[in-house]
Amino acid sequence: MADKSAIDKSGRPFKMPIEWGKVREFARAIKDPNPAYFDPEPARREYGGVPIPVTFLMTSAFWQDEYSMPAVQFDLGRVLHGEQEFELLKPIYVGDVLTGVTRVADVYDKAGSRGGTMTFTVLETTYTKEKGERVAISRSVILETGQPVKPG
Amino acid sequence: MGQKLRFDQVAVGDEIPALTVESVSRMDFVRYAGASGDFVPLHYDQTFVEAVGIPTVFAQGMFTAGLLSRCLTDYAGVGQVRRFRVRFTTRVWPGDTVTCRGKITKKYQEQGENRIDGELEATNQKGEVAVKGSFVAAVG
Numbered sequence: 001m002a003d004k005s006a007i008d009k010s011g012r013p014f015k016m017p018i019e020w021g022k023v024r025e026f027a028r029a030i031k032d033p034n035p036a037y038f039d040p041e042p043a044r045r046e047y048g049g050v051p052i053p054v055t056f057l058m059t060s061a062f063w064q065d066e067y068s069m070p071a072v073q074f075d076l077g078r079v080l081h082g083e084q085e086f087e088l089l090k091p092i093y094v095g096d097v098l099t100g101v102t103r104v105a106d107v108y109d110k111a112g113s114r115g116g117t118m119t120f121t122v123l124e125t126t127y128t129k130e131k132g133e134r135v136a137i138s139r140s141v142i143l144e145t146g147q148p149v150k151p152g
Numbered sequence: 153m154g155q156k157l158r159f160d161q162v163a164v165g166d167e168i169p170a171l172t173v174e175s176v177s178r179m180d181f182v183r184y185a186g187a188s189g190d191f192v193p194l195h196y197d198q199t200f201v202e203a204v205g206i207p208t209v210f211a212q213g214m215f216t217a218g219l220l221s222r223c224l225t226d227y228a229g230v231g232q233v234r235r236f237r238v239r240f241t242t243r244v245w246p247g248d249t250v251t252c253r254g255k256i257t258k259k260y261q262e263q264g265e266n267r268i269d270g271e272l273e274a275t276n277q278k279g280e281v282a283v284k285g286s287f288v289a290a291v292g
Contacts, residue, residue, distance in 0.1 A: 022187075025186075025187045026187045026188065026218075028183070028187070029180075029183045029184045029186070029187035029188065029215070029218065030184070030187075030215065030218025030219060030221065030222055031173060031180075031218075031219060031222065032218070032221075032222040032225070034222075034225065034226075034230055036230040036231075047230065047231050051230050051231050053218070053221060053222075053225070054221035054224065054225060054233050054236045055214060055217055055218050055221050055236070058188045058189070058190070058214050059187070059188055059189055060189075061188065061189030061190060062189045080240075081213055081214070081240065082239065082240060083237070083238065083239045083240070084213070084214060084217065084237070084238050085235070085236065085237040085238075086235065086236045086237075087234070087235050088233055088234055088235070088236070089234075091231055
């Protein structure tokens with residue numbers, strides 16, 4: 001169970017190259033046929049590069065490892081992904097190499113709707129480009145229930 | 153690559169055109185697992201879900217959120233979204249029809265840009281909200 005002592009813990013920085021094949025694959029998976037993701041020449045003319053879908057930074061899962069995640073103990077039988085937020089500060093294009101750092105932004109408790117206490121952990125990943133310019137922030141809210149997760 | 157939305161043509165209360173995806177399937181969830189790297193077995197492993205007492209696999213919340221993001225970029229344009237936030241409320245099951253919608257709630261200028269705020273939701277065929285969201289987008 002995460003507790004307040006985890007707040008501000010950070011993982012090691014990780015690299016995340018933005019690859020066209022992955023952008024296409026991701027766009028297909030979310031059923032988005034926008035030619036911006038599939039047709040590089042017109043995308044370069046119109047957007048200055050092949051852009052990424054709004055939720056594409058979810059694919060950081062392929063670049064994160066045990067060291068890039070802050071050392072938070074979750075009870076895996078009791079966790080749910082409750083919320084997700086992206087702040088997209090600057091354009092990100094295929095060919096960029098991002099550096100991400102994930103930190104525990106907050107840990108707090110709330111009374112659960114079916115009794116017991118729920119613990120909320122906010123994991124915040126800040127992405128920078130080569131020159132250190134911040135381009136995006138991803139926030140995931142992970143819920144831990146007092147009871148094992150039940151169907152419903 | 154899509155028409156440009158114009159600030160003077162947007163009004164608070166405007167609705168974002170709905171996007172309906174009929175009968176989402178296990179293959180969709182498997183494809184999203186591979187594309188995103190979310191390999192939580194609840195979304196593709198029938199043996200696993202039955203063992204924990206859930207009747208079938210169900211969609212990743214971020215799969216449905218991805219459909220919702222497409223509904224938004226179809227309207228506001230690629231590269232225009234500045235903030236996108238979603239909360240997961242009800243599960244989406246194989247065979248469900250997902251409808252994504254949105255509404256403009258605010259129009260203003262910030263950081264030298266014309267911007268709009270809005271609400272988003274993805275509902276199933278019974279009208280239950282699966283994903284609730286909000287956004288900020290820049291408009292030319």
